[in-house]
Amino acid sequence: MTFGGGNQIHNFAMKTRKTENTTADRNLAGDVQNELRALADPGQARHQMRFFKTGPGEYGEGDRFLGIRVPKQRIIARKYRLLPLDEVAVLVRSEYHEERLTGLLILTYRYPKAVVGEKKAIFEFYIAHIPWINNWDLVDVTAPNIVGAWLEDRPRDLLYGWAGSENLWERRIAILSTLHFIRKNDFWDTVRLAEILLTDTHDLIHKAVGWMLREAGKRNLDVLISFLEEHSHRMPRTMLRYAIERLPEPQRQAYLSRGK
Numbered sequence: 001m002t003f004g005g006g007n008q009i010h011n012f013a014m015k016t017r018k019t020e021n022t023t024a025d026r027n028l029a030g031d032v033q034n035e036l037r038a039l040a041d042p043g044q045a046r047h048q049m050r051f052f053k054t055g056p057g058e059y060g061e062g063d064r065f066l067g068i069r070v071p072k073q074r075i076i077a078r079k080y081r082l083l084p085l086d087e088v089a090v091l092v093r094s095e096y097h098e099e100r101l102t103g104l105l106i107l108t109y110r111y112p113k114a115v116v117g118e119k120k121a122i123f124e125f126y127i128a129h130i131p132w133i134n135n136w137d138l139v140d141v142t143a144p145n146i147v148g149a150w151l152e153d154r155p156r157d158l159l160y161g162w163a164g165s166e167n168l169w170e171r172r173i174a175i176l177s178t179l180h181f182i183r184k185n186d187f188w189d190t191v192r193l194a195e196i197l198l199t200d201t202h203d204l205i206h207k208a209v210g211w212m213l214r215e216a217g218k219r220n221l222d223v224l225i226s227f228l229e230e231h232s233h234r235m236p237r238t239m240l241r242y243a244i245e246r247l248p249e250p251q252r253q254a255y256l257s258r259g260k
Contacts, residue, residue, distance in 0.1 A: 066096050088106055092132050112149075135169075140176055191227055217246065
């Protein structure tokens, strides 16, 4: 797991501070960290380290936890939603999972009400900090609401580049970002990216793709059925199970019998 940084990211974060509301300057990252660490629970931290697979060779190898439940992090993130981006960077680049998540949640709370220039800054900040968005929960709560939202009416080539990345989290960001499009009844990129990721070997991508296909099917069943008719015979088992979860049982069994 990489927690290193670079001058380019730091300089970008420093520049973005100039555009922030000056009343937020009093809310420093250290204040957020102090509030989070006051809630630390070592027992919960041990559970989270197992749940998020932090052992040797696992996808979250080396991550550290304070032991704080997400609802408490959301309360703190809302309180500090005007934190300047250079201060958010301190959180997102933290060695502690909860501090990274809280920093990312701050971005999701700020983005919807931001003007276009600030939305662009948040999006670029997010892209610059992908090395620290390195577990599935960090991706899932942010990618649709920042990447997907920014790309709603813009070219989406970036997603296809990520879909072909060796980085697990870039691939998950690519498919999870399409949840924003699905909510707008736009399914094209979900289907195209799902086709690209059919041969992915990681279970977390199988789950993510199946989930997005299921979400598309909730809004347009024909989209899901069309995909299944063409691809169910070669979909990884987990991906298929996630995708067909809401179908009637006879239909589910029929697709499972055709799957890998």
